[in-house]
Amino acid sequence: MEEITKIKKEIDLDRRGFIKKVLSGAIGGSLLLVMPATAREIAEQIPGMKEQTDLFIADKKFAFVVDITGCIGCGSCCIADKNEYQVPDGHYRTWVERYIIDDHDEVYVDSPNGGLDGYTEPRDDIKNPIRDTFFAPKLCNMCENPSCVQVCPVGATFRTEDGFILVDDKRCVGCSYCVQACPYSVRFINPVKHTAEKCTWCYHRVRQGMLPACVNVCPVHARKFGDLNDKSSEVYKLLHEPHVISVLKPDMGNKPSLHYLGLRREVI
Amino acid sequence: MQQNFKSSYNVHVVRILLTFVGMIIVGSLLRSLLLPSEFGDYGHYRPGAVTEEANREMRNKTNDSCLDCHYFVKKIHLKGVHEVVSCEVCHGAYSDHVKDGKVIGEMPVYRGEEIKSLCLRCHNKIIRARPPESIKMIAMPEHLEEKNVRTDHVCNQCHHVHAPYKWIKEAREMMGLPEKWEGGSSWKK
Numbered sequence: 001m002e003e004i005t006k007i008k009k010e011i012d013l014d015r016r017g018f019i020k021k022v023l024s025g026a027i028g029g030s031l032l033l034v035m036p037a038t039a040r041e042i043a044e045q046i047p048g049m050k051e052q053t054d055l056f057i058a059d060k061k062f063a064f065v066v067d068i069t070g071c072i073g074c075g076s077c078c079i080a081d082k083n084e085y086q087v088p089d090g091h092y093r094t095w096v097e098r099y100i101i102d103d104h105d106e107v108y109v110d111s112p113n114g115g116l117d118g119y120t121e122p123r124d125d126i127k128n129p130i131r132d133t134f135f136a137p138k139l140c141n142m143c144e145n146p147s148c149v150q151v152c153p154v155g156a157t158f159r160t161e162d163g164f165i166l167v168d169d170k171r172c173v174g175c176s177y178c179v180q181a182c183p184y185s186v187r188f189i190n191p192v193k194h195t196a197e198k199c200t201w202c203y204h205r206v207r208q209g210m211l212p213a214c215v216n217v218c219p220v221h222a223r224k225f226g227d228l229n230d231k232s233s234e235v236y237k238l239l240h241e242p243h244v245i246s247v248l249k250p251d252m253g254n255k256p257s258l259h260y261l262g263l264r265r266e267v268i
Numbered sequence: 269m270q271q272n273f274k275s276s277y278n279v280h281v282v283r284i285l286l287t288f289v290g291m292i293i294v295g296s297l298l299r300s301l302l303l304p305s306e307f308g309d310y311g312h313y314r315p316g317a318v319t320e321e322a323n324r325e326m327r328n329k330t331n332d333s334c335l336d337c338h339y340f341v342k343k344i345h346l347k348g349v350h351e352v353v354s355c356e357v358c359h360g361a362y363s364d365h366v367k368d369g370k371v372i373g374e375m376p377v378y379r380g381e382e383i384k385s386l387c388l389r390c391h392n393k394i395i396r397a398r399p400p401e402s403i404k405m406i407a408m409p410e411h412l413e414e415k416n417v418r419t420d421h422v423c424n425q426c427h428h429v430h431a432p433y434k435w436i437k438e439a440r441e442m443m444g445l446p447e448k449w450e451g452g453s454s455w456k457k
Contacts, residue, residue, distance in 0.1 A: 213328045
């Protein structure tokens with residue numbers, strides 16, 4: 001960055017001399033390093049999305065896979081999510097739970113501040129030997145049969161034709177029916193706007209060809225997002241080849257599009 | 269008597285019908301007043317909400333977008349094992365720092381002891397739920413004790429935050445111990 005200020009100073013001191021210097025190549029090299037900075041658009045992470053201008057996304061069926069065997073519980077996803085939506089303190093569009101199962105099959109779950117500050121302390125209140133322990137990130141399940149949409153009295157929450165469940169905060173009256181109807185407790189009432197809010201799998205980012213914020217920052221690639229219509233995508237392969245993969249609460253019949261790799265039956 | 273009864277019967281029917289028609293008119297008037305114009309075109313919702321959500325401001329970008337300007341960090345970050353870690357997790361959201369290609373705000377930078385808790389967020393061994401295949405972990409202060417240094421050292425005294433093995437590799441090379449490093453010119457292991 002000193003480079004930029006140096007160049008700016010050079011320009012201010014003597015424009016003519018500066019141009020001469022550039023032409024002679026003296027600082028041309030360093031200028032080249034600085035020039036593309038503002039000009040370049042960031043590359044699409046999901047190809048072909050910027051060309052789509054229709055109301056709904058065409059020819060793509062997105063799915064989300066969370067790898068429980070990979071998650072390290074660092075809370076990077078929670079930080080990115082809070083930054084992306086400026087989520088009010090104490091509410092979470094996505095969060096990470098820590099599961100500890102002892103050899104008596106007793107299950108201990110905690111999620112201090114939704115995992116936003118990371119996990120800094122071990123649990124030392126567990127007397128029996130620990131059989132299994134892992135982190136389970138949670139977010140919107142984007143159900144094919146969403147209970148939240150069924151109960152909304154004003155049509156403020158809906159499922160788009162491309163499979164995303166969104167909230168229309170202009171129509172929402174904040175009645176909280178959807179908050180209670182969601183089997184996965186992903187919804188809350190925003191204390192500032194007094195409307196329902198939840199994870200959207202970063203619909204706005206996806207529409208611009210970017211991965212959801214949490215997927216983009218996960219350092220161990222435990223969150224995977226992709227198109228099921230693309231047979232070469234990672235999510236397609238995970239869902240169409242033998243893997244230990246399941247959804248949360250399948251008995252509810254909501255048919256989530258969020259899948260968990262290595263899911264234990266204790267996770268609810 | 270008969271006549272009278274019949275006429276009042278007809279009046280009743282007409283009244284009921286009129287009330288119905290009135291209710292339908294008032295109802296549809298209210299409906300068109302209360303519902304946005306495009307409501308129901310695709311389903312029981314307002315299609316404009318989809319466009320509004322799609323046009324929400326994108327506050328986080330990618331590492332590449334930071335590295336467009338931070339050329340000196342780029343030369344280090346992309347060569348180290350932390351290449352996979354997001355700048356914005358350790359620093360902050362892009363849109364608090366840059367708007368339309370111009371710097372509009374300062375980025376927070378962790379310093380001193382804060383760096384230790386930042387690193388331990390991902391590398392702390394005592395949090396047992398971490399799958400060891402995903403990440404290498406260390407226990408404090410054992411990590412420092414086994415290196416025979418004072419235990420109040422902060423991580424960035426030995427590890428470059430953007431490429432943790434940079435200095436360690438360079439130090440080893442200086443002391444003629446390069447064989448452990450297979451990454452060639454990079455600072456990966």
